[in-house]
Amino acid sequence: MKLPQFPVGGGCACGQFLYRLKAAPPLVYTCHCTDCQTLSTSAFTLSMTIPEESLEVVRGTLRTWARTTTESGVPQIAHECPTxxxxxxxxxxxxxxxxxxxxxxxxxxRWLYPVVALWMKSAQPWFIPPAGMLTYERGDADWAAASAAWRAQFE
Ligand SMILES: [Zn+2]
Ligand SMILES: [Zn+2]
Structure with missing residues (x-):
């Protein structure tokens, strides 16, 4: 598998907000918590937690709102397109x-192969993790092991 050449582009659905991802993420994961199911209006989210400086805004501004997650009790500030x-x-x-x-x-x-699945305790029963995927019942992943598994895909 090959990483793309960075920066790579991204944006919202209407194109008002565009960004560049300047560096490879430490890893990509799926989250199957019930909050992510609601927020994605689907079965799980596909996410990457990256240093803020890896993301460069090309145009547009996002609106924010705070959501206190069910499990952690720590507010998450969602940044979403106002349109x-x-x-x-x-x-x-x-x-x-x-x-x-x-x-x-x-x-x-196409290059986003998740290596970790979080919150498997609320995953849909039909979700069968691919071979080698690290799975966690809750959100407490071993991030060092997960990041190593992510990098190993591209070696
Ligand atoms: Zn938009
Ligand atoms: Zn989640």
């Missing part, structure tokens, strides 16, 4: 200097 409503990323005081980018907002998503 189309796509949530591009979120931030939380738990991970200062980092943001969680919704990976589906990237222009090219």
């Amino acid at each position: 189309c409503g796509v949530r591009v990323f979120s931030k939380t005081a738990r991970t200062p200097g980092r943001l969680t980018l919704r990976a589906g907002t990237l222009d090219d998503t």
Whole structure:
């Protein structure tokens, strides 16, 4: 598998907000918590938690709203397009200097092979993790092991 050449582009659905991802993320994961199911209106989210400086805004501004997650009790600040409503990323005081980018907002998503599945305890019963995927019942992943697994894909 090959990483793309960075920077790579992304944006919301209506195109009002565009960004560049300047560096490879430490890893990509799926989250199957019930909050992510509601927010994605689907079965899970595909995300990457990256240093804030990895994301460069090309144009547009996002509106924010705070959501207190069911499990952690720590507010997450969602950043979403005021026109189309796509949530591009979120931030939380738990991970200062980092943001969680919704990976589906990237222009090219073919290189996004998640290596970790979080919150398997609320995953749909039909979700069978691919071989080698690290799975966690809750959100407490071993991030060092997960990041190593992510990098190993591209060696
Ligand atoms: Zn938009
Ligand atoms: Zn989640």
